[in-house]
Amino acid sequence: MEKKIKTAVCFSISLVEKSAMAYYRLISPMREGGIKIIDGLRSKDSIYDTIQKGDIVFIQRDFPKRFNSYLKIIETAKSLGKPIVYDIDDFLFFLPEKHPDRLMHNFTPALVPMLYALIEADLVVVPSPRLQRELGVWNQNIIVLPNYLDDKLWQMKATRPKTDYRDTLTIGYMGTYSHSPDIEYISPVIENIIKRFPKKVRFQFLGISPPKNIEAYPQVEWTPFLSSSYEEFARFFQEQSIDIFIAPLVDNVFNQCKSAIKYFEYSVMGVPGVYARLEPYISVIRHGRNGLLAYSLDEWKNNIEMLITDSELRIRLAKEAQNTIRDHWLLSQNVNNWLNGLYYGIENGIGESSNRHLLKLLQPINVQLNDGFGELSAKINALESEVIEKEREVSRLSSEVIEKEREVSCLSSEIAELEAEVLDYALSKSWQMTRPLRKLARTLKG
Template identity: 25%
Template sequence: MFFIDTPPRDYSDPWSEDFWSRFATFRKGSHRVAYFYEKADNSTFRYRAYNMVQTLADSTSDVSAGYFFPSDGSGRIDSVLKLADTVVLCRMRYDANISHIVARARSMGKTVLYDVDDLVFDTDLTHLILGTLAQDFKHPGVWDHWFAYISRIGTTLRMCDAAITTNPFLARRITEFSGKPVFIVPNYMNRQQLEFSAALYEDKRARAFQRNGRCHIGYFSGTPTHKRDFDLAVPALASLLERYDHARLFIVGYLSLPPMLERFKDRTEIYPLHDFVNLQRIISLVEINVVPLVDNVFTNCKSELKYFEAAAVGCLTVASPTSTYSAAIEPGVNGWLSSSLEWESVLENAIGDFDKHLDMMQATRDKAVGAYSGSAMLNAILAAVTWRR
């Protein structure tokens, strides 16, 4: 584990502004973009709406943006639609609110875009998705929920003029499903993440990357639906913990300790899900970040966020070679890739003599911060939100 002095940050959601504050930011530019999301949260809303609005606000462009919710009320939403040039519906499910927003926007000649960051719009893939997410096939309510969820997203997507998504692999799936043009704006880190990550990394560097002699492997799950993914690496982790006394395991999120790892629970630390800022501090303590993913169409649509958020605090990643992680990671240069059969050998190379990999961390961090920041994504965002059908 790395030593750091940087304390946890006091955290409150940065998207807690009232409607009129958000509306004032939105109306500043000559081209106005209204992002709609069902309810603010730490995941998709942050990546696909909040970060975009922040990036446009920080830029010198004449494009302004704001994020809004159905709970703002139909009267206020109508005020937003009157001033908007572009409307972006972020992973919203079809309902009366969607019908109203799209109909009103269309009647006023506005461009309506759909932003989706996951392969959750085609009901033909429901069985694959449920299997990947380790859902209970025997429970009829599971099927009812997911078919409704996916079909409502697909319906809204098809109502829009074009789409925005996170990577080329997912973009092709969207085009095949909807026939719509697709713009690519990858997920990236916002200002709060970057600033705190920089402080954490500089703390580690000032200490010459001082460690306690142990090597910590971290798995940052986010939700319990990643059980099947984590299971890919569990046999390798059990073997390494057996053979390397200095190896330790961090698990952060809702995931419980698998039976194969129970005998190592005294060498395992389990943390609850953290806010997105202080999660960076937990990641910064760990030497190796593991991102195992079942290899199928659904997981190949996932973004590489677990790589770049770890890289920002000098943590090296071992990931499954899905489309996005293969594009982001050059093995031995800024991390490692591992097929389902290679986890033990790749992890052994990573932790066996970790000190020889310390020189990778600066290059890995520089590449990630340079490529996954708001300034790096500004042109891609502008190309999407200023497009006209």
């Protein structure tokens, strides 16, 4: 671009809640690079006026599932000559069969619209080289803008590993529910470690709940995340006291396309860790120098035990990990690289994608899917409202039943009291003495 980017109009669902993805991909690098963000979803102006204020338009991840709105944004951006950048941080087109997001169909309605956005964009930006290779077949105008650690949110903590062999060590794992297959994969190792070091270790799960087979152990604790805000998470996480971190990943293409942000966030805490021997980490970690890498369950067990029993190794790995972050992965030191990458991609990337002919087919498919999912969503919402109303009715009737039961109970008590009173009266001497007179009266009446 001949002029620098001063303002970016961003259409991102995660930007509303300021989640980790919004911070790593948009908020932090743009703030550090002096780019003002206009939140397109919350703008009170028309789409035309909103986009006109920006130098560039960012579409993020699954926003295109709002396909009709997406088409209006793209049409407007093109008419105003604004470059369109599509940012995607995960290989969502290739979710593993047992991945929670796939099982719950969280991204199913967005997949075809996302493919459309991937092909349509003037430039696609991703956080890892592996994801670039996987998505490059759909749009050759794709570059890597790495995730960097925002050193305005994160502060390097001094490495203070416990050195007394009698000290209890806390082994931590941090992640969301989407990582349940990863943590379940090494749960047998965790159970083995607990049994071998019952008084030496405790496991702290932050965010995700522990696997079922270990949750009952007294050495296992769980602290859920109370907010989706990444800024609040960063404050919360930096208050934790952990001695060893683990970062398992099941070996599949989806995980291999991830970035190494867990390594950044673990290491800034001054804590050593064991990481999956997969592409997100092997390009950053030198085994035995600034971290440990594991693939098989035996490797996981041996490496964790090594850190438990060797305090000097913990200190050395933690210090080297922080040196790695300082030298290569702090946002303040890499923001120019991020900006130059974006400028280069825009200047050299705008052009017809070889797959643009597919858009003529994908657009009507997307419109039909959007309408179909919209109708299905409306029906689901209507059914949910009906269920809520029925639940309210059941609750009301239950309250009435409880009230009637109380009334019956009160009446029963009154009847019992009257019966007792009648019995007492029938057994009294006056009642017995007047019995002949009552009998005579009945005879005379008859």
